[in-house]
Amino acid sequence: MKATSIVEFVRDKYKTNEFIPLHVPTFDGNEKAYxxxxxxxxxxxxxxxxxxxxxxxxxxxxxxxxxxATVNGTAALHAALYMADVQRGDLVITQALTFVATCNALYxxxxxxxxxxxxxxxxxxxxxxxxxxxxxxxxxxxxxxxHKKTGRRIxxxxxxxxxxxxxxxxxxxxxxxxxxxxxxxxxxxSLGSFYKxxxxxxxxxxxxxxxxxxxxxxxxxGGMILCKTQKLGTRTKxxxxxxxxxxxxxxxxxxxxxxxRMPNLNAALGCAQMEVIExxxxxxxxxxESYKDFFRGTxxxxxxxxxxxxSNYWLNAVICPDKKSRExxxxxxxxxxxxxxxxxxxxxxxxxxKEAIRGELVVSEYLEKSLVNLPSSPIRN
Numbered sequence: 001m002k003a004t005s006i007v008e009f010v011r012d013k014y015k016t017n018e019f020i021p022l023h024v025p026t027f028d029g030n031e032k033a034y035x036x037x038x039x040x041x042x043x044x045x046x047x048x049x050x051x052x053x054x055x056x057x058x059x060x061x062x063x064x065x066x067x068x069a070t071v072n073g074t075a076a077l078h079a080a081l082y083m084a085d086v087q088r089g090d091l092v093i094t095q096a097l098t099f100v101a102t103c104n105a106l107y108x109x110x111x112x113x114x115x116x117x118x119x120x121x122x123x124x125x126x127x128x129x130x131x132x133x134x135x136x137x138x139x140x141x142x143x144x145x146x147h148k149k150t151g152r153r154i155x156x157x158x159x160x161x162x163x164x165x166x167x168x169x170x171x172x173x174x175x176x177x178x179x180x181x182x183x184x185x186x187x188x189x190s191l192g193s194f195y196k197x198x199x200x201x202x203x204x205x206x207x208x209x210x211x212x213x214x215x216x217x218x219x220x221x222g223g224m225i226l227c228k229t230q231k232l233g234t235r236t237k238x239x240x241x242x243x244x245x246x247x248x249x250x251x252x253x254x255x256x257x258x259x260x261r262m263p264n265l266n267a268a269l270g271c272a273q274m275e276v277i278e279x280x281x282x283x284x285x286x287x288x289e290s291y292k293d294f295f296r297g298t299x300x301x302x303x304x305x306x307x308x309x310x311s312n313y314w315l316n317a318v319i320c321p322d323k324k325s326r327e328x329x330x331x332x333x334x335x336x337x338x339x340x341x342x343x344x345x346x347x348x349x350x351x352x353x354k355e356a357i358r359g360e361l362v363v364s365e366y367l368e369k370s371l372v373n374l375p376s377s378p379i380r381n
Contacts, residue, residue: 001298003332009294010338010375013287019337023315023376025218029276034268046241048264050271055224057274062191062199064207064226066233068240069262069270073188073210076223077105077158079240079258080206083225083232084182086111086155091147091357093133093181094158095125096346097364101210102160102186103347114147114154115348115358121306123317123367124167125159131175133359138179145179147357156182161190161200163373164216164314165305169195169203184208187226191216192281192312201226206236211266216280216312217273219266281312283378288313291374300325303371316374317343323369330372343371 014020038044051069058067070076086092088110094102096115106113116133119126138145138154145154157176159167169185176183187193187201188210194200201207211222225240227233238244243257262270288304295302301319305311320326326342333340346361346368347353 001295001300003329004336006329006374007333007336007338010333013290013379014375014377020339020375021377022339022341022373023214025213026280026378026380027272028279028380029272031269031272034272035265038265038268044265045263046261048267050264050267051262054219054262054267054270054274057271058209058224058226061274061277062202062226064199064202064228064233065230066227066236068225068227068233068237069267070223070225070240070260071262072221073208073212073223074101074105075240075258075260076210076225077102077184077186077188077208078108079236079260080184080208080225081105081109081111081156081158082239082258083206083227083236084156084184087153090153090155091150092156092158093125093130093154094186095160095162095364096348096358096361097123097162097343097367098160098186098347099188099344100347100350101188102158103353106158107352111155113347113353113356115346115353115356115361117359117361117363118162118367119168120363122165122167122309123162123303124165125157125172126363127168127171127175129359130157130172131178134175134179140180145181150357154179154181156184158184158186160186160188161193163303163317164190164193164312165303166190166193166195166200166309166311168306168308169198169200173203185226188223189215189314190312192277194310196308199226202228204228205232211270211273216284216314217270217277219262219270219273222262222266222270280378283380284313284376287376287379288316291316291318314376316376317371318374319367320370320372326370326372339375341373343368343373
């Protein structure tokens with residue numbers, strides 16, 4: 001297949017000769033009305049009805065016991081790790097094939113990543129690879145799961161649902177129970193994705209969602225922590241709102257906290273976006289089916305949702321036959337005004353994580369050399 005045919009196909013789908021970005025927000029509903037209502041109320045910061053409304057809408061949609069809005073997805077993951085009792089000096093198992101925000105949140109906790117390979121099925125953290133790494137390198141003691149060589153605690157496992165495709169969560173739950181490790185889901189990319197009928201971010205103790213401008217829905221900037229229990233959610237809300245104790249006028253704070261509150265202005269946008277999320281998901285699935293049909297019978301492999309899952313197809317992706325063909329696709333499409341992107345550089349290649357403990361990363365390295373993301377914005381009917 002020639003790279004030029006990909007350009008032609010994408011332009012035909014989006015019906016334009018103008019520049020086609022990778023993923024842009026769509027505003028077809030009440031966004032302007034709700035934002036103007038917020039401005040007119042003057043409650044544009046962290047107090048206002050839309051923050052509470054947005055949290056309730058996300059709870060209803062995902063089935064989370066409690067949803068806590070935050071200023072961005074990294075803040076959501078940072079606070080989730082804090083609530084999972086990840087402490088300075090701890091180790092956390094995650095994937096090298098992820099966006100840097102996953103590891104940045106660990107860094108700001110004073111924790112360090114252990115990089116384990118991803119599954120070719122989900123492109124996310126592989127349960128078998130995690131268990132194999134732990135069998136070779138860890139032991140369970142009275143103080144938790146301990147990395148034998150360093151003596152440090154392995155406190156959490158953080159899978160990231162790559163491009164919205166859910167990881168094998170049941171298997172990861174079994175591994176975490178076996179090794180006494182807490183499961184925290186990085187669901188930044190997977191709002192609208194379901195694992196065996198359960199929304200991503202709700203299977204682990206906590207999950208973190210992003211509403212950045214390039215996500216399935218957006219609040220401009222913003223995130224959400226999904227909590228497994230009401231009790232956990234109540235304390236998470238308290239921690240992320242400066243741990244302030246309610247009082248008519250006194251400033252009382254009963255423990256160190258984060259100022260991670262989502263502004264009401266952003267939440268207003270989110271409430272409007274939640275009203276049309278099903279429409280966006282339908283449009284994105286139709287686009288994914290078109291890509292799947294286009295690449296069928298070629299030496300390019302379109303990435304489809306795992307059989308056990310329903311994906312939001314946040315970013316469509318194709319696996320090229322080799323690195324050379326990947327480079328040809330990237331150059332041709334971008335030179336032609338059709339934005340495509342390679343997958344992220346693996347985290348252990350970045351200078352701040354180059355010394356991190358890691359297992360074999362065969363699948364991750366293969367995907368790094370061969371995968372290309374394709375334009376994925378919802379197409380208006």
